[in-house]
Amino acid sequence: MFSEWSRTVQTLYILFSVCCFGVSDGLMKMCGEIIPESPVLQIGSNFTASCILYNKCVEKENIHANQIIWKIRDVPVPKEQYIVINDTVSNVTFNDTSTLASPLTCNVLMQGGIEQNIYGIQIQMGFPPDKPKNLSCIVFQIPKNDKLKEYNQTCTWDPGRETFLDTVYSLKSQWPDKFFPDCTPDRTNNSCTTDTVAFYVSLEVWVTAKNKLGEAESDHIVFDPIKHVKPLPPHNLSLNSGNFSTILKLSWENQFIMNTVDLKYEIRFKAVDSTDWMKVPPEDTINRRSAFTVQELKPNTKYVFQIRCALKGLHYWSDWSEKAFGFTAEGKPSKGPALWRKITTSVSTGNWILLLLWKLDPSEANGVIRTYEVSVMGKPPVSFPTSNYSLNTTQLLLNVQNGTYEVRVTARNSAGESPTSVLLIPAINSKAPVKNVTASPKDGKLWVEWEPPNDDVSKYIVEWYEHCDNVTCTSDWQQEPGTKRGTFLKGDIKPFKRYEITVHPLYINGQGQETSIQAYLQEGEPARGPIVRTVKVGKSKAVLEWKPLSVEEQNGFITKYVISYNTLTTNETGVSVGVEPFRTEYYLSSLSSDTLYTVQVTAFTKKGGKSGPVFTFTTKKFEEGEIETIVVPVCLAFLLVILLTVLFCFKKKEVIKKHIWPNVPDPSKSVIAQWSPQTPSKHFNSKEQIYPEGIFTNVSAVEIEADHEKSFSEQDMKPFDLVKKEKNASEGHSSGIGGSSCMSSPRQSVSDSDEGEPAQSTSSTVQYSTVVPSGYRDQIPSVQVFSRSESTQPLLDLEDKPEDQQALGRDDATPRLQYFKQNCNQDDTGLDGSHLERVKQIFPINEEDTSGIHNPPMCNSVLEISEHDTSFASAFHPGPEGPAVQSETITINSLTGDETPKCYLPQTVMQGGYMPQ
Known part of the structure; x- marks a missing residue:
């Protein structure tokens, strides 16, 4: 708020000062002035200004000269340049006015920190004028x-x-x-x-x-x-050729007319299609005149003329006059037509297809050519008669024999005929060629130069055509005299186009071999870059191939190719390789395996290069054939191991068969099959005789679940119980060999039941075991050994003894049951302590199980075999290799839930069936 009040007071003070003191030279005079008022200073000089305060302001405002502040464009001047003269005068000095600018102001710092402008001046700076x-x-x-x-x-x-x-x-x-x-x-x-x-x-x-x-x-x-004086140029120019082909008469009117003064003239002229002016010598036009005849012009040519004048002896020439145009008359052609030929061989006849070509430059035709006279004559041994042709075209096509011909051509216009041109066409070009043909741009044209052969050449034919791929290009040619060593091509030569240039030397009596070269009038960068691809990629190498650019796309001669390649997965710096221009493939080596690479090819000419598109490829993880070198030896080694294993198995087949597929004796051929209870001599009373040491070689047991429920009817199953104890109890009493039938190893069997409860559907297992004696394989053991077989195959041959079958019939089940009970109670096991220990060594038995061996319980179970079960009797038949026993399991649903068998009935293999001991 204080600042706003200060600005308001300052504004009012300025307005009051303007009203009281007025305006002088556009600057406000308030309480003082600056001397000098409006100085004009030379740049670089010294300058001193004085600010003088008025006494009334000094007394009234209480300001002094030491409060003055000098400014240049509101920028304070350093106080080192101030000098306070007295209370009312302050000077400022500038040693170099080159830094001085307008306006220069004098300011005073008032009470309250308000800066008040006192006076200001405009300063002009410059230099005094130089001498003109x-x-x-x-x-x-x-x-x-x-x-x-x-x-x-x-x-x-x-x-x-x-x-x-x-x-x-x-x-x-x-x-x-x-x-x-x-x-x-x-x-x-x-x-x-x-x-x-x-x-x-x-x-x-x-x-x-x-x-x-x-x-x-x-x-x-x-x-x-x-x-x-600079006079006006002559005007009203006119040209007249008359009947002369090399003369034009120029006439004009002068605009400077003064009899006492002579004029001189300068005349220039040129052909319309030319860029070079020619001038008439000044000494020929020094006298006063109004016309002049120009000679030695070209016939039938359009010319343009200009003239200017000046006072004689002075150098102020007038401007050039307006242009005047004129034609010279026709004249006879100055030269004969340039003559050339193209020869191709006919496929059908083998003769030549001869194309004769000729041309005449307009500057040499000296008029309009009306006809060309052509004469073709064959040289011996060619039998081609002389033929004359009058044509208004510049070519003639003939079908002639292979050989030598002389061709003559003459051009004719309204003024006369040209000299005759002669061309000898030999069968072969047997003369010497030119040497060291070069072509290069020069003065915007294509200059061709060569070295002549040692022989004298009558003329040269320079032939060229624009090179194009797979296209028959139109050729052009020109004839040069035999004295020349170089020439500019006179056709329409274009930049960035490749030209095939051929120089043919012509002799009086034949032709020399041609010499060719390629050249550009102007080269540029290629239109595009080569497209690269991979031909073959390996683990650490790759073969790149690119198609060369066409001639139209090259825009110059390819000087080199640069191949740049790098990986995309790493930050490695790319690699660039230069390749010769004639190559179109490159072999990259030292690459990383299983890596993605980018590759690009750049084609270069003298003017620069152009890159082709980027191509990516991935190197292989394994080199070609590397997998085979690893897999094949491994496979061969594996096959060798298999072969050795097979050979070993064949050699050790008996040992392998013994451990993997042991021989199971046939129970029907066992000696136990010959034992019968009717034969007392076949009873064994001594355990040592039955089980001598070392006779057991192998014991095997196989359990097979089989559903034979249908073999028993409900009526037949009532008297039987199935032991509830299954395999765990069976493992405790595994054999029961050599003792009472009650001491046989626990197993599931059928039993009778006093109660009439139906049989439950629990499975029962009938076990068979086989003891193989050491005297197996056609050897009769010293002691006849038997064991209870756990095979499900029947051990009975009931058909042999019908009386036994009758004894086991259903009708006499009661007597059989009493018989089994009596025998089961007899203590005929004959197990003593030594024999029990031997049995434990062969078949481990729990202590609880062995306690029942000495005191066998009474058999409460009765085994009843129906007539339907007699089919089991055919399971055992003697074989030629001795006894063998098959172990199987028959499951019979005969146990009730509450009954437990007290022992196992003894089962003895007999020819007649199962009989008690």
Whole structure:
């Protein structure tokens, strides 16, 4: 808020000061002034300004000179440049005014921190004028009308350096006895024009320059205006050839007419299609004239002429006149047509297809060619008669024999005929060729140069065509005299196009072999880059191939190819390789396996290169054949191991068979099959006799679940119980060999039941075991050994003894049951302590199980075999290799849930069936 109040007070004070003190030179005068008022300073000089305070302001405002602040464009001047003279005067000094600018202001710091402007001045800086130099004057002839001519005089000078100030230049002139008014330039400082011109009187002229920093005056020159006249050019030009083919007559009218003064002329001319002007020698046109005849022109050619004039002996030439056009008359052709041929062999006849070509340059035709006279004559041994043709075309196609021909061509126009051109066409080019043919651009054209052969050449044929791929290109040619060693191609030669150039030397009596070269008028960068691809990729190498650019795409000669390749998965720096221009494939090596690479090919000419598209490929993880070198040996080693294993198995087949597939004796061929209870001699009373040491070689047991429920009817199953104890109890009493039937190993069997409960569906297992004696394989053991077999196959042959079958029938089940009970109670096991220990060693038995061996329980189970079960009896049949026993399991649903068998019935293999011991 205080700042706003201060700005308000300052504004009111300024308005009051303006009203009280007024305005001077556009700056407000308040309480003082600056001296000098509006200085004009030379750049680089010293300058001192003084700010003087008015006494009334000093007393009223209580300000002093030491409160003055100097500023340049609101930028304070360093106080080191201040000098306080007294209470009312303060000076500021600038040693170099080149840094000074406007405005320069004087300011006072008032009470309250308010800065008050006292006064300000504008400063002009510049240089004093230099002395004008090179003063010269010209009198121009100005057309007013056809009869009256006027002149004005223009003087020019060099004003020197820029002054940066308003400088007045004045052109002063006088006669010896008369001064002329000054001529002041309107817009420029270096020329002035006056219309007062007097001839034949000496005129003194000089220039003055003046500004606020000084004055200057040029040197005085004295001249006669008549000698400084620039006349108007001749006009109304006309050209006439008459009947001459090399002459044109030029006529004109002069615009400067003064009998006392002679004019000189300068004439220039050229053919319309040319860029070079030719001039008539000045000495031929020095006299006054209004016409001139130009000679040695070309016949039937259009020319353009111009002329200018000047006063004789002076150098102020007039401007060139307007252009005048004219034609020369026709003349006889100056040269015979250039003659050439193209030969191809006919496929059908083997003869030549001869194409004769000729041309005549317009500059040599000297008119319009009306006809060409062509003569073709065969040389012996060719029997081709002389043929004459009159044509208005420039080619002739003939079908001729292979051989030598002489061709003559003459051109004819309205003025006459040309010299005859002769071409000898030999069967072969047997003469010497030119040497070291080169072609290069020169002056915007294509220059061809060669070295001549040692023999004299009558003329050269230079043939060229634009090279194009797979296209028959149109050729052009030109004839050069035999004295030349080089020439410019005269056709339409285009940049960035490749030309095939051939030089043929022609002799009087034959032709020389051609020599060819390729060249460009101008080369550029290729239009596109090569497209690269991989031909073969390996683990650490790759073969790249690219198709060469066509000639149209090259835009120059390919100098080299640069192959750049890098990986995408790493930050490695790319690799660049230069390749010769004639190669189109490259072999990359030292690559990383199983890595993605990018590759790009750039084609270069002399003017630059162009890159083709980027191609990516991935190296292989394994080299070609590397997998085979690993897999094949491994497979061979594996096969070798298998072969060795098979050989070993064949060699050790008996051992392998013993451990893996042991021989199971046939129970029907066992000696136990010969034992019968009816034969007392076959009872064994001694356990040592039954089980001598070392007779057991192998014991095997196989359990097979089989459903034979259908073999028993409900009525048949009532008297039987199935032991509840299954395999766990069976493992405790595994054999029961050599003892009472009650001591046989626990197993599931059928039993009778006093209660009439139906049989449950639990499975019962009938076990068979086989004991193989050491005297197996056709050897009769010393002691007949038997064991209870756990095979499900029947051990009975009931058909042999019908009486046994009747004894086991269903009708006499009761007597059989009593018989089994009596025998089961007999203590005929004959197991003593030594034999029990031996049994434990062979078949481990729990202690709880062995306790029942000495006191066998009474058998409460009764085994009843129905007639249907008699089919089991055919399971055992003697074999030629001795007894063998098959172990199987028969499952019978005969146990009730609450009954437990008290022992196992003894089962003895007999020919007649199962009988008690």
